[in-house]
Structure formats: structure tokens, C-alpha cells
Amino acid sequence: MRISVLQGDITQRRVDVVVNAANASLLGGGGVDGALHRAAGPELLAACRELRESALPHGLQTGAAVATPAFRLxxxxxxxxxxxxxxxxxxNSALLVSxxxxxLRLAHTLGARDMAFPAVGAGAYGWSAAAVAQAAEDAVAGFQSLHPDSGLALVEFVLHTAGIEAVFRDVLGV
Incomplete structure (x- = not known):
């Protein structure tokens, strides 16, 4: 699996999976969450509402992940x-790693070949870029040891600022 770090707009990435730094409601918000909802169109909000009405009536738990179609992304x-x-x-940094x-586990289950992450938790949730990058590195290493033959060929970290990009490059060694 190749790891890439870049500064950019995650809503523009042509990958199988983009990761949303969502809030528990799944109904949109600020930062990456708001940007992805705006770019995906109203269908994303409708899909999230459907999840809330069925499988996730109390919202998505911290550290968990769920998938929807990407619609207009x-x-x-x-x-x-x-x-x-x-x-x-x-x-608890274990929740950040989770x-x-x-x-990663969900992308693998979906059969994704490539995916793009934002700096989950580094915005409004107050985690330092270094802590988030370390959590990402720990998760990727753990995933690779459990799934050495995964079809996941590329994991991108698409970061909003040059400062966060530099921290991720340093921690991830890329």
C-alpha cells in the first residue's frame, strides 16, 4: 500500500472512498463535513437521514465508521x-486511531483500491496535527499487518493547510 500526503481539497479527489470527519448526527456540519455534504448534493443528507432512521437511530458512535454512496462527488x-x-x-487517543x-476496514470491505482521509479530529475537535498523524500512522500499520494482501493500493491524506501537510509528512515519513 502506498501512502501519499498532499495539501488540497478532499471533495475533488478521484478515489473510491473519501473519508468524512463527521459529527455523530451524520446530518452535516462545518469543516470537511460541511464541504463534503455541499459537494455531494442533497442526496448525501438524504442517505444519512435514512441511516439515522434505520440502523443508527442514536447517531454514529465515536471511533466508528459507516459508508454511503458519494453521489455528486x-x-x-x-x-x-x-x-x-x-x-x-x-x-482517549485509541478512539482517534479507531x-x-x-x-480502512470499511474501505477494504467495500473493495476500494484507493481512499482519501482528512485530518480527522484536527479541526474543531481540538486534536493536534501531530496526534492525528500519529493515530493515522498507527492505524495504517495495524491495517497492513492484518491485511497484507489487501486490494487497497493507495491511502491519501488530503490536508487543508501547508502546516498540517508538513506535520503529516514528518510523522508519516513521506
């Missing part, structure tokens, strides 16, 4: 994951 699927909110006292691990 150039990707095939959106994998939604909810990071722990440090500002709300959720300081966001990346569960997203």
Missing part, C-alpha cells in the same frame, strides 16, 4: 467517521 463512497472531541473531554482503522 468524484469518489464512489463516503465513509463517515466521528472523531473524539478533546474539547468535550474525549481524550476512526482511521474502522475507515
Amino acid at each position: 468524484p469518489a464512489r463512497w463516503v465513509v463517515h467517521t466521528v472523531g473524539p472531541n478533546r474539547h468535550a473531554g474525549q481524550t 476512526c482511521f482503522s474502522e475507515s
Whole structure:
């Protein structure tokens, strides 16, 4: 599996899976979540509402992941994951690692060949870019050891600022 780090707009990535740094409601929000919902169109919100009415009546748990079609995005699927909110006292880094691990697992289950992650938790949820990059590295290493023959060939980290990109490059060694 190849790891790539770049500064850019995750809504424009032509990959099988884009990962959404969602909130538990799955009904849209700010940052990456809002951008993906706007770019995907109203169908994404409708799909998320359907999930809330059926499988996830209480919302998506922190560290978990769920997939929807990507609708108007150039990707095939959106994998939604909810990071722990440090500002709300959720300081267990294992939950942050789980966001990346569960997203990787779900992408593998979907048969994805490539996927793009944002810096889950590094925005409004208060995690440092270094902590998020370390969680991502731990999750990727764990996934590779469990699935050495995975069809997942490329994992991109698509970061909003040059500063976060530099931190990810440093931590991930790419």
C-alpha cells in the first residue's frame, strides 16, 4: 500500500472512498463535513437521514465508521467517521486511531483500491496535527499487518493547510 500526503481539497479527489470527519448526527456540519455534504448534493443528507432512521437511530458512535454512496462527488463512497472531541473531554487517543482503522476496514470491505482521509479530529475537535498523524500512522500499520494482501493500493491524506501537510509528512515519513 502506498501512502501519499498532499495539501488540497478532499471533495475533488478521484478515489473510491473519501473519508468524512463527521459529527455523530451524520446530518452535516462545518469543516470537511460541511464541504463534503455541499459537494455531494442533497442526496448525501438524504442517505444519512435514512441511516439515522434505520440502523443508527442514536447517531454514529465515536471511533466508528459507516459508508454511503458519494453521489455528486468524484469518489464512489463516503465513509463517515466521528472523531473524539478533546474539547468535550474525549481524550482517549485509541478512539482517534479507531476512526482511521474502522475507515480502512470499511474501505477494504467495500473493495476500494484507493481512499482519501482528512485530518480527522484536527479541526474543531481540538486534536493536534501531530496526534492525528500519529493515530493515522498507527492505524495504517495495524491495517497492513492484518491485511497484507489487501486490494487497497493507495491511502491519501488530503490536508487543508501547508502546516498540517508538513506535520503529516514528518510523522508519516513521506
